[in-house]
Amino acid sequence: MGVEGLDEILEGGVPRDRLYLIQGEPGVGKTTLALQFLLEGIRQGESVLYITLSETKEELEIVASSHGWDLSNITLFELSAIEEKLRGETESTFFHPSEVELNRTTQALMEEIERVKPSRAVFDSLSEMRMLADTPIRYRRQVLLLKQFFSGKKCTVLFLDDRVSGREDLQVESIAHGVICLQRSSPEYGVSRRRLSVSKIRGSHFQEGNHDFSLHKGGMTVFPRLQAAGQNAPFVRENFPCGITELDALLGGGLGRGTSNMFMGPPGTGKSTLAIKYALVAAERGERVLFFCFDESIDTLMDRALQLGMDLKPHLESGMISLQQLDPAEISPGELGCRIQLAVTRSNVRMVVIDSINGYMNAMSEERYLNLQLHELLAFLGQHGVITLMVLAQQGLIGSMQSVVDLTYLADTVVLLRYFESRGTVRQAISVIKKRSGGHERAIREFTTSRNGIELGKPLTDLHGVLTGVPTFEGISGQASSVDNNGA
Numbered sequence: 069m070g071v072e073g074l075d076e077i078l079e080g081g082v083p084r085d086r087l088y089l090i091q092g093e094p095g096v097g098k099t100t101l102a103l104q105f106l107l108e109g110i111r112q113g114e115s116v117l118y119i120t121l122s123e124t125k126e127e128l129e130i131v132a133s134s135h136g137w138d139l140s141n142i143t144l145f146e147l148s149a150i151e152e153k154l155r156g157e158t159e160s161t162f163f164h165p166s167e168v169e170l171n172r173t174t175q176a177l178m179e180e181i182e183r184v185k186p187s188r189a190v191f192d193s194l195s196e197m198r199m200l201a202d203t204p205i206r207y208r209r210q211v212l213l214l215k216q217f218f219s220g221k222k223c224t225v226l227f228l229d230d231r232v233s234g235r236e237d238l239q240v241e242s243i244a245h246g247v248i249c250l251q252r253s254s255p256e257y258g259v260s261r262r263r264l265s266v267s268k269i270r271g272s273h274f275q276e277g278n279h280d281f282s283l284h285k286g287g288m289t290v291f292p293r294l295q296a297a298g299q300n301a302p303f304v305r306e307n308f309p310c311g312i313t314e315l316d317a318l319l320g321g322g323l324g325r326g327t328s329n330m331f332m333g334p335p336g337t338g339k340s341t342l343a344i345k346y347a348l349v350a351a352e353r354g355e356r357v358l359f360f361c362f363d364e365s366i367d368t369l370m371d372r373a374l375q376l377g378m379d380l381k382p383h384l385e386s387g388m389i390s391l392q393q394l395d396p397a398e399i400s401p402g403e404l405g406c407r408i409q410l411a412v413t414r415s416n417v418r419m420v421v422i423d424s425i426n427g428y429m430n431a432m433s434e435e436r437y438l439n440l441q442l443h444e445l446l447a448f449l450g451q452h453g454v455i456t457l458m459v460l461a462q463q464g465l466i467g468s469m470q471s472v473v474d475l476t477y478l479a480d481t482v483v484l485l486r487y488f489e490s491r492g493t494v495r496q497a498i499s500v501i502k503k504r505s506g507g508h509e510r511a512i513r514e515f516t517t518s519r520n521g522i523e524l525g526k527p528l529t530d531l532h533g534v535l536t537g538v539p540t541f542e543g544i545s546g547q548a549s550s551v552d553n554n555g556a
Contacts, residue, residue, distance in 0.1 A: 069105050069108065070105055070107060070108025071104050071105070071287070071288050071289075071290055072287075072288075073279070073281070073289055073290030073406070074264070074281075074288075074290045076290075077264075077279055077292050078266065078269065078272070078274050078275075082224070082269060083272055084224050085219075085224055086224060086225075086245035086246065087214075087218060087225045087243070087245055088224075088226050088247070089240055089241060089247045089248070090102065090226055091229050091231055091249045092231070092251065093250075093251075094230050095252070096251065096252045097250055097262060097281070097283050098193075098230070098250060099131055100287055101248075102118070102192065102228060103118075103132060103135075103142075104287050105190065105226060106118060106142050106188055107137060107142075110141045114188055115184060116141075116143065116186050116188045117142075117143045117189045118189075118190045118192070119145045119146075119177060119180070119189065119190065119192065120144065120192045121192065121197070122193045122196055123192065124146055128144065134285065136285065136286065143184050145177070145180045145184075171210070177191075178214075187223060188223065189218075189223050189225045189226070190225070190226045191225065191226070191227045191228065192228045193228040194227055194228065194229040195229065195230050197210065197211070204239065208239045208240075211227075211239075211240055211243055215243055227244065241268075245271075246268055246269040246270065247266070247267035247268050248264065248265075248267070249264070249265050249266075249267055250281075259397065261280070261400055262280065263279065263280055263281065264281050265277065265278050275295070277293045279402060280401065280402025280403055281402075282400070282403060291406035292406070293402065294441070294444050294448055296445075299451055300451045301452045303325060303453025305326065305505075306325050307319075307320070307322035307325075307506070308323045308324070308325060308350075309321060310322065310323075310345055311349060312522055314513060314524035314526075315524050317509055318498070318509045318524065319481070319483075319503065320503060320506050320507045320508035321506065323481060324455075324480065324481070324503075324505030324506065325453050326452070326454065326455070327450065327455060327456070327481060327504070328446040328449070328450065328458065328478060328480050329455065329479060329480065329481040329482075330458045330460055330475070330479035330481070331343060331458070331459050331460070331483045332460040332476070332484055332485070333485030333486055334461065334485075334486070337485035337486065337487060337496050338496060338498075338517055338522070339424075339460075339461070340423050340459055341372075341373075341376060341517055341522065342485075343421050343459055344373045344378055344380070345378065345521070345522055346457060347359055347419060347457075348373075348380065350388075350419045350455075351383040355418040356387075356389075356415060356417045356418055357421065358390050358392070358411045358419070359390065359392065359420075359423070360392055360394055360404075360422050360423065360428075361391065361394065361423055362394055362422075362426070362427020363426070365393060366393050370384075370391075375519065376518070377519055378521065390417075404428075405441065408445065408448075409448065412448075412449065413452075419455045419456075419457070420455075420456050421456075421457045421458075421459075422459065423457075424458075424460060425458050425459060425460045426461050442478060443478055450480075460475065476501075479502075481503045481504070481505070482500070482502050482503075483499075483500055484498070484499050484500070484535070485498050485515060486499075486537065487537060488534045488535075488536075488538070488539055489538050489539075490539065495514060495516075496515040497513065497514055497515055497528065497534050497535070498513055498514075499511070499535070511527035512528050512535070513525055513526065514528060530542055
């Protein structure tokens with residue numbers, strides 16, 4: 069088809085010399101898809117024809133110019149050319165589709181097709197053909213006539229339909245060998261979301277379901293729905309230590325390869341700092357890292373990391389760390405999943421960081437089944453031995469914490485960070501709530517960050533209620549507590 073991602077969904081493309089229906093409301097991208105289909109034919113040395121009843125040649129050239137395309141090798145047969153043919157056969161000097169008999173218009177189209185003998189043809193659009201027909205029966209007969217005409221011409225045809233009637237045309241769908249539907253939705257904030265689905269392709273396998281796509285300079289790009297099943301890749305199951313003795317002990321030796329890990333807690337407790345530390349260690353070991361920033365700019369993140377003794381710049385320049393800032397109003401779940409999939413399969417990324425899940429959810433707050441999409445993404449990463457780090461900011465600072473969404477069941481490891489009060493100061497604590505890939509330490513340790521990086525203290529065995537934010541001292545009277553020994 070010549071559209072990136074669509075041929076993957078169609079498992080190589082559509083069968084040749086058949087008729088296909090492309091459905092979608094005006095402005096969704098039907099013309100762009102059709103032009104890419106014809107340009108692919110030109111690239112393969114084929115003759116192509118674009119029959120347009122709804123747009124002029126100038127309008128098509130504007131579309132092509134916006135993408136940097138040259139239409140000089142595409143034969144265009146437009147409304148004005150059909151008008152000239154029909155003027156000689158009728159007494160009317162003013163052409164309008166509703167005033168011309170349908171069979172004469174169809175005959176003019178057939179004559180042009182016989183002249184050009186295209187291998188690929190686009191008919192834009194069926195709405196005009198529907199206007200010329202007096203009844204649905206006559207309309208169906210004319211479409212069947214075109215189908216029968218094309219059947220012996222060794223030509224692959226796309227019929228575009230903008231659904232102006234407000235309902236699906238099941239008659240044409242039953243005639244076509246395949247049906248591709250384009251949809252567009254407008255969230256309350258941000259760019260429109262576009263999706264593509266393949267209703268049927270006779271005699272060929274394809275990926276069902278909705279697939280996100282985008283329109284940009286250069287054409288349409290489709291992001292196939294991520295399917296984790298059957299994509300296992302061999303890898304060694306082992307722990308990934310970060311080099312901080314106490315933290316590795318807390319995690320039972322480190323994070324497991326192929327696991328999803330969630331760092332959760334209130335804002336400012338060190339979740340992102342912890343994620344940066346693991347990304348830096350991975351890069352130092354020669355493993356590629358893909359780091360997505362939703363909540364802060366790249367410059368702010370790099371400056372904050374540098375103040376904590378973690379310089380990311382050399383690894384960004386070498387390409388070991390790819391730091392990407394995402395606009396929550398611009399990206400779709402399908403595009404993000406496709407970026408990650410390509411990074412893993414083509415660039416051998418071994419660690420993916422999403423900072424934060426809150427930003428990810430806000431970017432797609434109106435998307436249904438987002439949890440299922442995230443589950444599929446984490447399953448895919450796990451099957452390829454990728455370590456996934458997710459940062460989740462909870463609501464509140466001290467005391468009872470709440471999460472905007474409960475995704476802890478998706479994570480293999482959950483690391484909890486908390487503020488707590490002790491002797492008139494606010495301190496931070498870290499603990500591991502669960503780890504599916506092995507044992508872990510059950511203790512709660514103090515967690516501090518400074519220019520020396522991340523430091524963990526001894527287990528807070530003398531305090532009770534640290535996770536509530538206001539612990540009580542239960543040590544021996546007159547003896548220094550663990551917090552005092554560990555320092556601030």
